[in-house]
Amino acid sequence: MGKANNLKIRNVLITIVVIYIVLLIGPIAGFDIPNIYAQVAANPLQLVQFLIIGLANGAILSIIALGYTMVYGIIELVNFAHGDVYMIGVFTSLTVLSLTGTLDAKDPGRIILGLIFALVISIAVGAGLNAFIERVAYRRLRNSSRLAALISAIGVSFILENIGLIWAGQTWLVPLFGTTGGASQKSFPDLLGKIMAGYGLNVNLLANTGIKLTFNIKDALVLVLAAVMMTGLRLFVQNTKTGKAMRAVAQNRDASKMLGIDIDNVISTTFAIGGGLAGAAGLMAGLYNNTAWWFMGFRVGLESFTAAVLGGIGNITGGMLGGFLIGLLASFSDGYLNARWTHAWVFVILVLVLLFRPSGLLGEHVGEKA
Amino acid sequence: MLELKDVHTYYGNIHALKGISLKVNDGEIVTLIGSNGAGKTTTLRTIQGLLKPRSGSIKLDDLELHKLPSHQVATHGIAQSPEGRMIFPRMSVMENLEMGAYARSDKDGIGKDLDRVLTLFPRLRERIKQKGGTLSGGEQQMLAMARALMARPRILLLDEPSMGLAPILVDLIFETIVSINKEGTTILLVEQNALMALSIANRGYVLQTGEIILSDTSDNLRNNDEVQKSYLGVV
Numbered sequence: 333m334g335k336a337n338n339l340k341i342r343n344v345l346i347t348i349v350v351i352y353i354v355l356l357i358g359p360i361a362g363f364d365i366p367n368i369y370a371q372v373a374a375n376p377l378q379l380v381q382f383l384i385i386g387l388a389n390g391a392i393l394s395i396i397a398l399g400y401t402m403v404y405g406i407i408e409l410v411n412f413a414h415g416d417v418y419m420i421g422v423f424t425s426l427t428v429l430s431l432t433g434t435l436d437a438k439d440p441g442r443i444i445l446g447l448i449f450a451l452v453i454s455i456a457v458g459a460g461l462n463a464f465i466e467r468v469a470y471r472r473l474r475n476s477s478r479l480a481a482l483i484s485a486i487g488v489s490f491i492l493e494n495i496g497l498i499w500a501g502q503t504w505l506v507p508l509f510g511t512t513g514g515a516s517q518k519s520f521p522d523l524l525g526k527i528m529a530g531y532g533l534n535v536n537l538l539a540n541t542g543i544k545l546t547f548n549i550k551d552a553l554v555l556v557l558a559a560v561m562m563t564g565l566r567l568f569v570q571n572t573k574t575g576k577a578m579r580a581v582a583q584n585r586d587a588s589k590m591l592g593i594d595i596d597n598v599i600s601t602t603f604a605i606g607g608g609l610a611g612a613a614g615l616m617a618g619l620y621n622n623t624a625w626w627f628m629g630f631r632v633g634l635e636s637f638t639a640a641v642l643g644g645i646g647n648i649t650g651g652m653l654g655g656f657l658i659g660l661l662a663s664f665s666d667g668y669l670n671a672r673w674t675h676a677w678v679f680v681i682l683v684l685v686l687l688f689r690p691s692g693l694l695g696e697h698v699g700e701k702a
Numbered sequence: 703m704l705e706l707k708d709v710h711t712y713y714g715n716i717h718a719l720k721g722i723s724l725k726v727n728d729g730e731i732v733t734l735i736g737s738n739g740a741g742k743t744t745t746l747r748t749i750q751g752l753l754k755p756r757s758g759s760i761k762l763d764d765l766e767l768h769k770l771p772s773h774q775v776a777t778h779g780i781a782q783s784p785e786g787r788m789i790f791p792r793m794s795v796m797e798n799l800e801m802g803a804y805a806r807s808d809k810d811g812i813g814k815d816l817d818r819v820l821t822l823f824p825r826l827r828e829r830i831k832q833k834g835g836t837l838s839g840g841e842q843q844m845l846a847m848a849r850a851l852m853a854r855p856r857i858l859l860l861d862e863p864s865m866g867l868a869p870i871l872v873d874l875i876f877e878t879i880v881s882i883n884k885e886g887t888t889i890l891l892v893e894q895n896a897l898m899a900l901s902i903a904n905r906g907y908v909l910q911t912g913e914i915i916l917s918d919t920s921d922n923l924r925n926n927d928e929v930q931k932s933y934l935g936v937v
Contacts, residue, residue, distance in 0.1 A: 576793070576797060579790070579792070580790055580793065583791060583792055583793065584790060586752055586784070586788060587788035587789070587790065589750075589752060589772045589773050590750055590752070590782050590784060591781075591802060591804045591849070592774070592776030592804050593773055593801075593804055594773045
């Protein structure tokens with residue numbers, strides 16, 4: 333009884349502190365309600381515009397969040413290197429596009445072929461890399477304390493970031509990297525715009541329709557690809573033998589062994605699928621945001637990790653939902669509040685979820701494992 | 703058919719099995735009885751390959767089971783309904799049963815066995831779409847046994863099938879064990895309810911702190927003074 337009361341008092345106190353902080357730093361961070369109201373009233377269509385941007389960015393976050401959530405679901409490890417696998421995906425696709433001459437191609441058909449090829453390669457590289465990381469950095473730590481594997485994950489993250497840093501300096505490989513060195517942000521050419529222009533079409537799919545909104549070919553591609561991948565993953569996990577084995581291992585490892593499931597194999601597959609999704613997200617994000625940077629995986633990784641926690645880590649539908657919610661939050665914060673504070677808001681969400689609903693929106697309360 | 707010879711198993715530094723030797727012949731029901739912590743579950747986990755024996759051998763006919771990785775033991779006809787049931791709580795009853803047949807690929811045979819276990823446990827047919835975690839304790843026990851049967855095992859390991867069940871359900875479970883055995887499945891049964899176990903088993907072993915202290919036919923064990931005093935509650 334007393335314990336429950338203490339918990340209640342603690343929650344009330346935390347709520348007060350959070351409200352105080354929001355009120356205090358909120359206006360600095362652009363949390364200015366009358367001003368926001370005025371903006372919305374002046375241009376309601378803008379709200380829809382931010383919605384579109386939020387959904388597209390959220391789709392990319394969702395795809396990455398799936399990798400976090402699947403791996404956590406199966407071995408209860410937060411794979412902190414996952415965001416950097418995504419970064420490697422961006423660089424892989426950029427390098428493939430450069431090596432195949434797609435970056436300089438004029439013919440739209442040729443660009444489309446190059447993009448498909450880059451997508452396949454970055455999925456393969458992401459999948460292989462993530463499975464390799466599991467094999468060398470996590471497998472032997474599976475039965476040690478969780479902290480050990482977590483520290484190993486952070487180490488892998490540093491290694492990948494440094495690989496990215498070196499990679500971005502290899503101008504002989506990708507002339508586009510220029511002479512500014514590996515640490516600077518690189519541009520990822522807007523190939524989709526080029527394709528549209530090649531066919532004599534407007535990049536904005538809503539141009540000439542009378543609707544005063546921008547719905548780019550980029551938005552469309554990202555949303556369609558994300559929908560295809562999410563549906564595919566869902567069907568795979570629900571219906572295939574391997575998918576069912578993945579769920580079984582996540583729910584009870586010993587029982588799965590007894591039934592003849594090769595645990596190592598299933599865990600490798602899970603990492604490969606997560607890595608493949610991150611690789612695909614790399615190409616999608618490159619085409620959408622038109623940048624490549626060695627450190628981009630850290631930020632996006634934390635954001636999609638937040639998305640996974642928000643949706644309920646371990647829960648695939650939750651990961652997708654969380655990704656879209658964080659994408660929308662970021663887009664509205666960029667638009668109506670203050671872009672510099674967007675990340676702060678994302679982490680406010682993370683802190684609030686961890687404090688008040690650690691199991692996330694769709695997560696189930698799972699007892700401690702015996 | 704299944705033979706353990708001088709098996710020693712450790713949990714870290716704890717010497718849990720101190721030289722277990724036992725034998726299960728084709729078509730038998732053999733029971734392992736003993737009090738809490740005697741090593742009954744450890745014996746089953748060792749047979750299944752979840753624990754590796756430090757020395758000794760476990761043979762299924764001529765195959766050395768203790769040398770196989772745990773997931774391959776299942777493919778050689780050993781299935782288990784484990785302690786605590788270990789069903790998959792977020793999978794439907796149907797999916798749980800499908801997982802039971804994971805190591806098999808004969809579609810027709812799997813279909814037949816599905817029909818067989820659902821006839822054996824009609825309650826599961828009623829609950830076929832429900833999530834495993836929403837079943838009652840008795841139903842979960844049925845599901846664990848049915849899932850093990852889906853592997854069409856040569857030898858079925860049952861760990862405390864009566865644990866936590868109402869007496870009427872215990873009777874039902876034991877009747878089912880007998881009928882499974884009559885259909886040709888060899889059974890190694892671990893039980894705390896020694897009276898029930900001895901009433902259906904052909905032979906029994908008595909386990910105490912990791913060692914087998916007695917082994918005999920069920921009838922003889924039931925009449926043994928030591929067993930009566932320690933395990934059957936006869937004063």
